[in-house]
Amino acid sequence: MNVLGPSLAPYIRSSRTLKKYVTPIAHWYADLMGYRKMGLKYDDLQVEESPQVQRALGRLTPRETYDRSFRFKIASDCDLHHKPLPKEQWSKPEDDKRYLQPHILNVLKEEEERFTWDTMTVQRK
Known part of the structure; x- marks a missing residue:
């Protein structure tokens, strides 16, 4: 049910030596x-068809939503012209x-909590 999948990032961040070589x-x-050459951010690459990502997108502030839409518009224009943005606009x-990741993690936590409460059994003493 985890949209983000398993990650080695926490382990790499905890090891100073690994972090030095992997960074x-x-x-x-x-x-x-x-994606940076087209003005996009990493979270713009999330698969939007996922219900968890859809719910997370609904939690963005109006400014974040506008900025995301604007980045997509600029990236579409770059794709149409087959040219990246000028280097100063990357x-x-x-x-x-x-x-977007904090919102996705909150949605996943809420789903896990909801599943826990929905499958809880009541036992009488």
């Missing part, structure tokens, strides 16, 4: 993906914060 590779891979790594 440059992660930055290189993020640049290679090319999304910067320091601006690429996870704005």
Whole structure:
């Protein structure tokens, strides 16, 4: 039921040595993906067909929703012209914060809690 799937990130972050070697590779891979060249953020790449992501998108502030839509519009225009944005308009790594993930995690926690309460059995003494 976990939309995000298993992650090695907490283990890598806890090890100073692993973090030192993996961080440059992660930055290189993020640049290679090319979504920043179109002005997108990492959370813009989430699969929207998931019901959990749909509920999380409904929890965004109006400003976050507008910014997301604007990024998609710019990315569509780049795709139409087969050109990335000029380098000064690329999304910067320091601006690429996870704005949707906390909402998705809250939705997953709520679903887990709801499942726990729905399957609870009452026993009389």
